[in-house]
Amino acid sequence: MENVVLKISRNMIAKEAGVTPTTVSCVLNNTRPVSQKVRQRVMEAVERLNYVPDVMARAMQGKGTKQIAVMVDSIKNPFLAELVYSIEEAGIKKGFFFNICGKMDLKKYIPNIIARKIDAVYFCSEIKNDEVQYVRQLLDNGVKVLTGSHFSHFTDEISRIDMATGVAMGKAVRLLYERGHTKIACLNTFRVDSGLDSRLDVYLQEMKALGLEPIAISPEHTISATIENGKILFEELLRKYPDVTAVIGLNDLVALGAMNEAMRRGFRVPEDISFIGIDGIELSRLVVPQLTTFWSNAKALGQKAFEILYNMIENNEVVSFNHDMVYLEGETVRDLRKEKI
């Protein structure tokens, strides 16, 4: 099979319309006044030949690619999937395309991103400490950067969105305390002292403030916040602290995994153990019992994220934004105090 693809260029439609290439550019980009007659001829030629301008060639004039890379730990995480869905939905309306980059393996992706002249990168997940240099490289190459609040470098060059997961963690501890719990555990997926996430710190701090003994389960090395790992962390929790009455997951998936494992082992939820998540993914509404959690509104977040990215690209803005989480009542928290009264 021959590969005879006739590339329809601006020149061809110029000839077709009986004008010069420049004129074609001008009518297409509205970059200078063109007579009604000529404009019409050009548009007709465009229609007839089904012409689509070449983004690559435009990009070479320093116009940008209208392409944004979204780096996520894993698109299999429903929260990130919702977020990506929402960003893309907002971005396509303005002609932006999105590259999905998994694994957060910057060494592999960043040179590629630069080579592709991608306009901006949104780091939805945490950037490892030994990969900071790659962010520097992005900035040096004119790529805009948006991160979460964990990233504390180059503060006046990058934009950030604070997801307030730490705040949610604090609220979760308080809530359980107010409902009479004292043996409150935290299932953490980050390596202790990773410096990438505030949730464990907030948990410890809050427990201390309440005069409670902390029950934190942390892995040796940072792991993904998945259902599977939630189960594993819960198993370890049970071995070490069998009398725990409440569990906070670092996110909904971890909480759901833990809860599922608990139920499989015969625990009743919330009668025997209470659970709280952080995220508010759709799935948390669909399990029985419904998970009590803090909802992040991924749709709104995605829209906001694109808005920020857009302004970074078009207007060279740098902003810092706080995205709040909303308490979402579920069925997985038992009120011990109420019963005691």
Place this chain on the structure above:
Amino acid sequence: MENVVLKISRNMIAKEAGVTPTTVSCVLNNTRPVSQKVRQRVMEAVERLNYVPDVMARAMQGKGTKQIAVMVDSIKNPFLAELVYSIEEAGIKKGFFFNICGKMDLKKYIPNIIARKIDAVYFCSEIKNDEVQYVRQLLDNGVKVLTGSHFSHFTDEISRIDMATGVAMGKAVRLLYERGHTKIACLNTFRVDSGLDSRLDVYLQEMKALGLEPIAISPEHTISATIENGKILFEELLRKYPDVTAVIGLNDLVALGAMNEAMRRGFRVPEDISFIGIDGIELSRLVVPQLTTFWSNAKALGQKAFEILYNMIENNEVVSFNHDMVYLEGETVRDLRKEKI
């Protein structure tokens, strides 16, 4: 803030290394023999200046962009998320980048795909009948196309992967029948006669072959195969056929939604109603009771899909591949016959 980004070009590293741009190209692309000495000087300059070749400029020489668009109905669908994850994981190893395109709105995306000189498009979800023209346009512009088996046009120009969901549907009906069920329902998300999916047809055909009265619930217009719609379809099913004993969902999400709704209404699963899904998403393993389903092995599928895409792009191949589903025993099918004996 100034935007003084110094673009490091091939010319600059040529100067740095004291050679000509051509030589730089040749050592970078191994396109002709270069003396060890010169090669070394060039490589050093590349290192020193942190040079990354411009993909856009290469693309303009007709070299391709090493970019693949993945069109999905919704990345929020866990099956598609797993698939995308796996494709991307395989592709990045060979330097490919992936554009995630939601909504299957071809009118919006296809011109953009052409303009961006994207090498290939994988349609993971169904292509509407009135959008066939856009596929033609892709082919005319040299973009490779990979679809599912539902797409019956341009058969010698595009590659396809048959996901065998129809086969799974047939097996599901047989399975339920063998276990003594006769009131077997099918929750369908496609408009009747959409021509986009074989599952309903297979269901009807199989029921007829078994001499059973079909109980199919279909929407007026095609809807997404989501948990939410599974609930809605199940509600309608209950209204129309309250004595149903088994339900097959078009995919796992639909089955899970239906099952969840059933449980909320006080039905016991599988004692009162049996459920079967098609997909085998991870979630189906994590609910209680575990969903009986047909597993599609999204990871293997994604790897295969990339392999096909790669061969289409690099070697101009066109292939047709059958991806089989595997029966995955769960806890949601009651064996009526066994009990009767």
Place this chain on the structure above:
DNA sequence: CTGAAAGCGCTAACAC
């Protein structure tokens, strides 16, 4: 083994 020069499709001065 290495260089010079043309050209990919487009934009942006600069002319008329």
Place this chain on the structure above:
DNA sequence: GTGTTAGCGCTTTCAG
């Protein structure tokens, strides 16, 4: 209002 021309960063003949 419209045309001419010079690049953007790269590959690729064609010459040394």
